[in-house]
Amino acid sequence: MDTDLSPRTALGMGAILAEIEAHGDAVESDYLELKSSLNLRDALDLAKIAKFILGAANRGEAQAAANFHGEAVMVIGAGRGESVGIPRGIEEYQLRDKLRPYLGQHGPRFHVQRHFLASGREVLFVVVEAPKAGDPLFPCHKDFQPINSDDRKHALQDGALYVRPGSNTRLARAGEVLDLQERYRSSTAQSVSAWVEVTAAPSSHGDRYLRRTIVHVDNQSDLPVLKRPEFVGDS
Numbered sequence: 001m002d003t004d005l006s007p008r009t010a011l012g013m014g015a016i017l018a019e020i021e022a023h024g025d026a027v028e029s030d031y032l033e034l035k036s037s038l039n040l041r042d043a044l045d046l047a048k049i050a051k052f053i054l055g056a057a058n059r060g061e062a063q064a065a066a067n068f069h070g071e072a073v074m075v076i077g078a079g080r081g082e083s084v085g086i087p088r089g090i091e092e093y094q095l096r097d098k099l100r101p102y103l104g105q106h107g108p109r110f111h112v113q114r115h116f117l118a119s120g121r122e123v124l125f126v127v128v129e130a131p132k133a134g135d136p137l138f139p140c141h142k143d144f145q146p147i148n149s150d151d152r153k154h155a156l157q158d159g160a161l162y163v164r165p166g167s168n169t170r171l172a173r174a175g176e177v178l179d180l181q182e183r184y185r186s187s188t189a190q191s192v193s194a195w196v197e198v199t200a201a202p203s204s205h206g207d208r209y210l211r212r213t214i215v216h217v218d219n220q221s222d223l224p225v226l227k228r229p230e231f232v233g234d235s
Contacts (some may be wrong), residue, residue: 008096013115017083024080028167030059031072036079040090047144049074050102051127055164056128057108057138059182071131077123085121102156104141133186137161147197
């Protein structure tokens with residue numbers, strides 16, 4: 001697929017649909033998943049969306065940056081041959097409310113776009129924003145166990161980390177968890193600045209000068225710069 005395609009514009013959405021209708025599931029990757037139909041009021045289908053969002057948000061920056069400007073997209077209502085869409089009606093805030101138990105209060109950043117069909121139905125694009133340095137690890141916040149044993153691959157576990165290295169979303173392995181921790185820490189140096197201020201003034205007896213050195217540290221990251229506070233001294 002042309003990596004310059006983006007769901008940000010109507011043209012981009014149309015081009016993505018054309019690729020899906022031409023090739024079907026073959027276009028799926030770490031940044032693109034398609035579902036021919038989902039019921040956005042069904043617990044199983046909501047779990048599928050939540051799992052994709054978590055896995056996409058837990059990608060590395062370099063991996064994500066290669067396509068779609070770093071974004072990842074789940075396309076709902078599209079398939080090979082023809083995009084039949086899903087019924088219109090669910091608002092973005094309603095979808096967010098339904099997904100929040102899985103994603104958490106401060107979960108991954110995502111938004112919804114729509115492509116309206118002549119039939120009166122719509123194709124829904126769930127767009128997960130590009131990961132960036134300093135992003136936290138995004139764990140799942142709620143268990144989900146499908147009733148049907150055939151759907152067990154869609155189960156979710158409270159506290160688990162999901163990643164999406166390819167066209168499937170799965171539990172993170174140890175090395176991938178460490179990579180996500182490094183992604184979180186990597187923004188600290190970019191968010192911290194320091195400077196030294198030196199002043200001199202005569203002593204109370206006027207027989208010498210006292211030099212005062214102050215080290216200023218401006219930390220705009222969420223991580224500590226020092227393990228213990230430093231003191232300011234006179235010399």
